[in-house]
Amino acid sequence: MEVGVWLIGVVLRVLNALWAAACWVREYVYPAPxxxxxxxxxNPLLLRSAxxxxxxxxRGQLTCEQVVGAFIERIKEVNPYLxxxxxxxxxxxxxxxxxxxQRLYEARWGGGELELLKNKPLYGLPFTVKESCSLAGQ
Structure with a gap:
């Protein structure tokens, strides 16, 4: 029994060495692109969390337009690769x-900011969905 286990171990080591050599040769002859x-x-906005x-x-430090514009620029920059x-x-x-x-501005001056943002924790942030999901107007 011990000889059989030892023999299987030797065979597996030899096969592993042969496989490694074959992979090295293939990589040397046909390098991956x-x-x-x-x-x-x-844009530093892209490094900040949602x-x-x-x-x-x-807080009014950023506008939705600025955030959306930053992400649109990034999409245009990386979409040719991805x-x-x-x-x-x-x-x-x-x-x-x-x-x-505009809605946020009006809500601030009208006193309804809390009501507007109450159930919208990510108000104004852009996001994408898969094309297989149904969207309004699609």
Whole structure:
């Protein structure tokens, strides 16, 4: 029994060495194509968390338009590498961001800011969904 286990161990080690050598030769003869790296984000807004951006929008330090614009720029920058965004609705997103900024401005001056933001913790932040999900107007 012990000889059988030892023999299986030796065979597995030999097969492992042969496989490693074959993989090394294949990589040397047919190197894998270099995958281009994504450019790093240039806008510091892209490095902030969603909750931090939402708090900045609530405090009036940022506008929804600024945040949406930063993310649109980033999508345009990396989408040629990733091909992640199928349907671009950037102009509609900018219009919606302007509308949200206007509503927030009116709510601040009308005293209804708490009511507006009560059930919307990520008010004004852009997000994407899969194309298989149903959307309004689609």
């Amino acid at each position: 270099r995958v281009p790296r994504l450019p790093p984000p240039r 909750t931090d951006l939402a708090h900045s929008i609530r 091909n992640a965004v199928v349907e671009e609705r950037f102009e509609e997103a900018k219009r919606e961001a302007t509308t949200l900024d």
